[in-house]
Amino acid sequence: MPPILELIGLRKRFGALDALADVSLSVAPGELVFVLGPSGSGKSTMLRCCNLLERPDEGAVVLEGRDIAARGVDLDAARKRIGMVFQAFNLYPHLSALANVTLALRKALRLPRAEAEARGMAALDRVGLADKARNMPGQLSGGQQQRVAIARAMALEPAVMLFDEPTSALDPELVDEVLAVMRELRAAGMTMLVVSHEMRFARAAADRVVFMDRGAVVEQGPPERIFEAPRSERLRAFLSRRA
Numbered sequence: 001m002p003p004i005l006e007l008i009g010l011r012k013r014f015g016a017l018d019a020l021a022d023v024s025l026s027v028a029p030g031e032l033v034f035v036l037g038p039s040g041s042g043k044s045t046m047l048r049c050c051n052l053l054e055r056p057d058e059g060a061v062v063l064e065g066r067d068i069a070a071r072g073v074d075l076d077a078a079r080k081r082i083g084m085v086f087q088a089f090n091l092y093p094h095l096s097a098l099a100n101v102t103l104a105l106r107k108a109l110r111l112p113r114a115e116a117e118a119r120g121m122a123a124l125d126r127v128g129l130a131d132k133a134r135n136m137p138g139q140l141s142g143g144q145q146q147r148v149a150i151a152r153a154m155a156l157e158p159a160v161m162l163f164d165e166p167t168s169a170l171d172p173e174l175v176d177e178v179l180a181v182m183r184e185l186r187a188a189g190m191t192m193l194v195v196s197h198e199m200r201f202a203r204a205a206a207d208r209v210v211f212m213d214r215g216a217v218v219e220q221g222p223p224e225r226i227f228e229a230p231r232s233e234r235l236r237a238f239l240s241r242r243a
């Protein structure tokens with residue numbers, strides 16, 4: 001099957017720093033690719049290049065067969081195909097859980113209110129929060145807020161979902177409920193690119209683990225190979241620091 005998302009030769013500099021040195025990565029439909037690496041290795045920058053929140057200096061971001069990093073591409077249209085979930089949930093505090101989800105549907109997809117609400121309720125139901133639809137974010141736990149953010153991204157029915165440290169802002173006891181929702185999404189066939197430090201999740205749910213260091217993909221493979229038989233010295237050192 002052709003990749004749904006392909007990064008080809010991405011480079012990104014911030015001043016003198018090569019945040020991405022030459023990153024290529026392809027993600028197959030339905031695949032969950034887990035990205036790990038030390039702080040500052042370029043994981044977030046790579047993820048943000050996928051939806052052009054950062055514009056790469058060089059390289060292509062091929063989404064569903066089209067380079068969306070090329071000049072003249074309608075970025076709004078391309079971004080509707082990519083959902084993103086951030087470490088900070090970024091919900092509007094003055095809008096209910098349902099309104100946070102439907103706002104994107106009404107603005108981005110221009111759905112009529114009734115249709116947006118029906119789709120929004122279905123998305124909240126999938127993350128187990130149908131009964132909290134009318135709650136304001138302040139009336140939800142951090143884990144519940146992140147599940148609303150996942151519902152918001154998912155409701156757009158994107159081709160790919162990007163997760164940037166989705167559980168890092170959560171109290172430890174709330175992490176599992178968010179990871180469980182992500183596992184269900186994967187089981188439902190969603191294509192996911194996940195930057196996280198949750199190694200347990202990588203072992204249990206990733207199809208492939210990608211190790212980045214100093215702006216480059218150093219090593220990648222199935223989780224059991226990456227964790228049990230790392231090949232590069234840099235990955236071995238990284239894993240031993242985290243053991």
Ligand SMILES: Nc1ncnc2c1ncn2[C@@H]1O[C@H](COP(=O)(O)OP(=O)(O)OP(=O)(O)O)[C@@H](O)[C@H]1O
Nearest residue numbers: 014015017019037038039040041042043044045046
């Ligand atoms: N907007 C920016 N301006 C300048 N430097 C930046 C910018 N964004 C990222 N960087 C730098 O680029 C490098 C890669 O950052 P990035 O956030 O992609 O790393 P990361 O692997 O996601 O790190 P972490 O695990 O700490 O989130 C870092 O040295 C960072 O300081």
